[in-house]
Amino acid sequence: MKLKVIAYARNGHTDKFGIPRQSREESPILTRIVFESEYNVREALRGIEGYSYLWLIWGFSEAHSGLLTADAVESQTEPAAGLTWSPTVRPPRLGGNKRMGVFATRSPFRPNPIGLSSVRLLKIDEGELIVSGADVLDGTPIYDIKPYLSFSDSHPEAKNGFAEETKDYQLEVLSVKESLSKEWNVPERVAEDILYILRQDPRPGYQDDPERVYKMDYGGWRVEFKVNLKSQIYIQSIYKVNRDTI
Amino acid sequence: MKLKVIAYARNGHTDKFGIPRQSREESPILTRIVFESEYNVREALRGIEGYSYLWLIWGFSEAHSGLLTADAVESQTEPAAGLTWSPTVRPPRLGGNKRMGVFATRSPFRPNPIGLSSVRLLKIDEGELIVSGADVLDGTPIYDIKPYLSFSDSHPEAKNGFAEETKDYQLEVLSVKESLSKEWNVPERVAEDILYILRQDPRPGYQDDPERVYKMDYGGWRVEFKVNLKSQIYIQSIYKVNRDTI
Numbered sequence: 001m002k003l004k005v006i007a008y009a010r011n012g013h014t015d016k017f018g019i020p021r022q023s024r025e026e027s028p029i030l031t032r033i034v035f036e037s038e039y040n041v042r043e044a045l046r047g048i049e050g051y052s053y054l055w056l057i058w059g060f061s062e063a064h065s066g067l068l069t070a071d072a073v074e075s076q077t078e079p080a081a082g083l084t085w086s087p088t089v090r091p092p093r094l095g096g097n098k099r100m101g102v103f104a105t106r107s108p109f110r111p112n113p114i115g116l117s118s119v120r121l122l123k124i125d126e127g128e129l130i131v132s133g134a135d136v137l138d139g140t141p142i143y144d145i146k147p148y149l150s151f152s153d154s155h156p157e158a159k160n161g162f163a164e165e166t167k168d169y170q171l172e173v174l175s176v177k178e179s180l181s182k183e184w185n186v187p188e189r190v191a192e193d194i195l196y197i198l199r200q201d202p203r204p205g206y207q208d209d210p211e212r213v214y215k216m217d218y219g220g221w222r223v224e225f226k227v228n229l230k231s232q233i234y235i236q237s238i239y240k241v242n243r244d245t246i
Numbered sequence: 247m248k249l250k251v252i253a254y255a256r257n258g259h260t261d262k263f264g265i266p267r268q269s270r271e272e273s274p275i276l277t278r279i280v281f282e283s284e285y286n287v288r289e290a291l292r293g294i295e296g297y298s299y300l301w302l303i304w305g306f307s308e309a310h311s312g313l314l315t316a317d318a319v320e321s322q323t324e325p326a327a328g329l330t331w332s333p334t335v336r337p338p339r340l341g342g343n344k345r346m347g348v349f350a351t352r353s354p355f356r357p358n359p360i361g362l363s364s365v366r367l368l369k370i371d372e373g374e375l376i377v378s379g380a381d382v383l384d385g386t387p388i389y390d391i392k393p394y395l396s397f398s399d400s401h402p403e404a405k406n407g408f409a410e411e412t413k414d415y416q417l418e419v420l421s422v423k424e425s426l427s428k429e430w431n432v433p434e435r436v437a438e439d440i441l442y443i444l445r446q447d448p449r450p451g452y453q454d455d456p457e458r459v460y461k462m463d464y465g466g467w468r469v470e471f472k473v474n475l476k477s478q479i480y481i482q483s484i485y486k487v488n489r490d491t492i
Binding site for chain 2: 004006022023024025039041042043044045046047048049050051052053054055057059069087099100101102103104105106111112113114117118123125126141144145146147148149151152154155156157158159160161162163164167171179208226240
């Protein structure tokens with residue numbers, strides 16, 4: 001099957017470092033869904049305002065381009081002879097040393113690099129959908145948008161396999177929103193997003209060097225930070241590197 | 247993006263009439279996921295037994311072939327000039343006379359005919375996955391399988407838009423499982439599936455003629471039934487038309 005791009009996601013995630021590993025209800029990160037001209041038809045959204053969540057089916061556009069160094073640890077498993085894909089991946093959250101079957105993970109390194117995210121529909125703005133919680137890179141192609149149906153899609157009691165152990169994993173950030181605004185002039189809205197992202201651990205793969213300075217871009221800002229052995233993030237600096245993207 | 251078929255779904259739904267309109271937790275209908283030889287690699291499933299639900303991303307293979315007469319009422323809206331798709335569809339459950347935006351529905355008539363179903367993982371059997379609740383036709387191509395993660399995918403409080411009104415819609419079947427087994431020699435397991443399917447209203451589109459005899463095939467059996475004006479199904483006969491498919 002050949003898929004046509006119906007829309008693109010636009011958000012502050014210009015950098016793959018920092019994209020949360022799953023969509024989360026509590027995510028403050030906003031994404032605009034901008035339809036391609038052929039699909040930019042108001043009628044196609046009629047009734048969508050009655051849903052609080054939507055599904056996005058999208059493409060891991062860089063997954064196979066070799067650019068995803070953040071996930072290098074995930075792809076370390078070389079495809080076996082005769083295969084163009086790798087049956088196992090090493091989820092970063094498991095420390096990068098445990099292999100799981102690719103169909104037991106949400107890894108981008110899959111036979112078909114399709115992503116799936118449930119996002120909260122916040123509003124419809126001049127034919128664009130404004131959603132929160134999309135764990136996608138800025139510019140991600142979207143192939144389908146479906147309403148979320150609680151009676152068929154919601155299974156709160158579902159067993160989460162190996163993801164259960166790591167689902168509540170977070171880092172502690174040794175800064176508060178006010179300090180980001182006051183010390184580095186980060187707009188309040190961007191500051192909130194950055195703190196959320198830092199708590200999700202945007203480090204590439206699994207690293208444990210407390211001296212290493214990491215960089216992460218979001219919404220036109222660059223954050224430089226260290227992580228100590230107590231899983232606390234210390235922000236070294238935040239500065240503007242680009243025009244605002246959100 | 248071009249998608250490769252990784253597996254095919256095998257179940258008793260040899261007939262599109264009778265496929266439930268959404269996957270449901272309580273569905274007794276079993277589906278086997280049979281991997282294509284390239285993807286039939288045990289390692290790719292490592293860890294999947296830890297999940298109780300999976301996502302299937304699949305293709306509405308007949309959606310554009312003109313064979314889907316059951317959904318004809320849904321596709322009545324002709325694509326406007328210059329479009330190859332129709333921005334609105336008429337969901338059968340709304341009586342076929344109300345138009346909704348295609349992205350506010352799960353209709354197969356979408357720009358990219360991708361289906362999405364959460365299914366219950368029952369067991370792994372010689373490299374095949376046995377699941378229940380898949381609302382797919384026998385032979386449906388599958389493009390991706392992902393673990394269901396309750397912390398990102400489950401939103402029990404989600405608003406269901408227009409689907410809220412019709413989610414509990416069911417017909418009453420004026421037969422019990424025992425009569426199907428005794429009267430028509432239907433195996434018990436198939437009888438249960440047939441009763442479930444009949445309750446979901448397998449009539450094509452929206453029909454209200456109590457004299458009309460409907461036919462529906464499932465698992466090698468054909469069911470002939472009528473629906474009276476009190477939304478009760480009367481089974482006229484059930485007979486074998488094909489070898490067992492489940």
